[in-house]
Amino acid sequence: MTEKREQFWALYLTRFAEGFGFITLITLLPYYINTLDPSDTTILGLTISAGLIIGLYTTGFTLAQTVAVVPLAWAGDRFDKRTVLLGVLGIGVGVYALFPLVDSSASFIAIRALQGVAVTGAGLMTLSLVGQIADVGTRANYIGKANAASFGASILGSISAGTLYDAFGFGPIFLVIVCIMVIAWAGTFWYLEPDGTRIEGFPFTGLALNRRILTLSSFRFQYAFSVTLVRTWIPIFAGVSAAEGGLAYGGFAVALTVVAEKFTNMCCQPFTGRLSDGYGRALFVFSGGAAYGVIALFVPLSPAIGTTLGLPSELVVSLPALMVGVALPAWLPYESIPGQFVLIGEVSPAFFPLIALSGLLGIADSFREPASMALFADEGTEEGGVASSFGIRELVWRPGSVIAPLLGGWLMVEVSMASVFYVGGAFALTGVLTFLIILVSFHGRRALTEW
Known part of the structure; x- marks a missing residue:
């Protein structure tokens, strides 16, 4: 075996x-x-x-x-x-x-x-x-x-x-x-x-009416709009021209804003997943979702944060002298000086706050994601349809993943770039509030730590 x-x-x-x-x-x-x-x-x-x-x-x-x-x-x-x-x-x-x-x-x-x-x-x-x-x-x-x-x-x-x-x-x-x-x-x-x-029959039927799955779905449906808006528009915010409300960064700088969120999420999930096993998964869904919404509200403020802190407007990363002689890809902006390569990108004081906020979004979501998935797995295993349970989880996400980009594009053009993140943050906060109200009302005050 x-x-x-x-x-x-x-x-x-x-x-x-x-x-x-x-x-x-x-x-x-x-x-x-x-x-x-x-x-x-x-x-x-x-x-x-x-x-x-x-x-x-x-x-x-x-x-x-x-x-x-x-x-x-x-x-x-x-x-x-x-x-x-x-x-x-x-x-x-x-x-x-x-x-x-x-x-x-x-x-x-x-x-x-x-x-x-x-x-x-x-x-x-x-x-x-x-x-x-x-x-x-x-x-x-x-x-x-x-x-x-x-x-x-x-x-x-x-x-x-x-x-x-x-x-x-x-x-x-x-x-x-x-x-x-x-x-x-x-x-x-x-x-x-x-x-x-x-599993005989069609497990979707029973699981779709499962009280815990319905409670989780009340949060997940709204949270899908939040994550889709914020994840999609951080690189857009970093890369589009100032005339369109963006920061006009080059491709290398934009890639770093995306990688920051994925890197922190990757590093934290095994640890936060273990914590949620011990301290309550519903609590981690609630706290991770709330933190994500709050952090999203600060993303449009990254230029003001950078200016207040007096941060630099140029990205300089020295690569080891050992790499001298290695052919770097053409899409990297770099200058070669004796003994080293230096990656240089024209950014702005908003760059490092934006990287930090993106990383914090990854940390916040690392609290929510494994706990949420484990709750769906728990219900699916107990009800005899774990694949169907994850299928429902996937379907609940779909309206947000399809509609949110259209909403974000309209907000960006008709209102402002900042409004995309304010609306995205609001979806996360209303999602956790709905989740908490339903959790306490139908499952008891201890459900937040007992699930």
Whole structure:
């Protein structure tokens, strides 16, 4: 019998592979827009604008995810989750092998849709299996480690994708992803034991009316708007021109604002997950969500904070002399001086406060995420449908992930850049307030620490 530790490591590797492939495509999206050069297209007398086609580059992915959630979650509960996971990983290998063959917007959108199925299936099955294999008092800890693997992939993938593209183009990037996916498939095949649970019927029906899941969903539905707005608009705030309300930073500085949140989240989740196992998961959902909302409100104030503190307006990072002679990618702004490379970016006093706030957002969310996932895993395991439980969790998130970008774009243009973060912060705060009221009213005053 395979030890639990080996099974967890196989699932962490799968989580890493899923995250690496996902973030790589996000990073390469602007290069695909430039390469494919989408233009107005007429289909059956209807003109599809270039802007809509660009939107479909992402929407095709998210719509496929939404459609795939219910059948994949049902299959995971009805059959062997290991077999389903091996199947979606196999689809992933094929999907990433097809990307170098993309030669039109239509083919890119179609393959992105298949990627959405692979990413959703891998995410659902890995989290379901981690929650199922882990003992009830350790679930948040192990889920936190699985999420840390995904965040690590996001950091490595976002940095390496741009470097490899500048040096070699699209092909070698997807060769790397295919190799990682094949290794994850092999690890799953060899080390993950078959899943013996078989759930008859349609577990979604019962779980959708589960009181704890409904209580969590009252928070999660609103929080999805908050996270989508804040995560999406921090790099937009950093990168767009001052005329549009942004800071007009270069690509390297913008990337650092994104990496800061992922890095702190990755580092903290295994620790915060273990804490929530011991001190109450509902308490960590509430405190993490509240902290996220408060920190989001300060993001538009980063220029004022930087000016007040007298912070510098230039980013200077000295790389070790040992790296002299190494060819740095063209997209990095750097100057070469004897004995060292110095990365230089024109920023503003807002840069370091923005980095710090992004990092704090990662810490705040690290309290909420493993605790929330563990609560869904607890209910799914007890009710006999852990994959369906995670499927409901995914579906509750979808309205916010689809509507929030449209809302953010309208706020940015019609109101102000700052209003995006104020509205995002407000969604998190109203979410935790709703969660607390329902928790106390229907589950008792001790529920905040007993769940």
